[in-house]
Amino acid sequence: MNFTEALKEAVQRVEGAVSALIIGADGIPVAEYSQGQKLLDLEDLGAEASQMIKDINMAAEDLGLGEAKEFSIVSDVCGILMRKIVPEYYLALVIRPEGNYGKGRFVLKSLAPRLEPEFL
Numbered sequence: 001m002n003f004t005e006a007l008k009e010a011v012q013r014v015e016g017a018v019s020a021l022i023i024g025a026d027g028i029p030v031a032e033y034s035q036g037q038k039l040l041d042l043e044d045l046g047a048e049a050s051q052m053i054k055d056i057n058m059a060a061e062d063l064g065l066g067e068a069k070e071f072s073i074v075s076d077v078c079g080i081l082m083r084k085i086v087p088e089y090y091l092a093l094v095i096r097p098e099g100n101y102g103k104g105r106f107v108l109k110s111l112a113p114r115l116e117p118e119f120l
Helices: 001-014 041-063 101-119
Strands: 017-024 029-034 070-074 079-086 089-096
Touching: 001 017, 001 029, 001 041, 001 070, 001 089, 001 101, 017 079, 029 041, 041 089, 070 101, 079 101, 089 101
Parallel strands: none
Antiparallel strands: 017 029, 017 089, 070 079, 079 089
């Protein structure tokens, strides 16, 4: 599967989405796609995502919740939805504040299993 095409599809299917990327758990972006004005620097997101992934996984484990598969951050500037593809790789979708977050979650949930074979 072509990563750029998959990310483009995610952005185009979600009202208000502007960027999508695949990030390694180490924070290194694997692929990205943006349409229109970027709401944040995607390299910075990758770097910060690494620590967020570690913290969220540790919190889920400490609370006995099992594996953390999805998380989000919503701010005044944008929302960032992240979904695990495999333990080492995540999908991220950046959405404008007025965007459709429910559809974003659905799109990431459907796209992650389609990308999973590329990482095994």
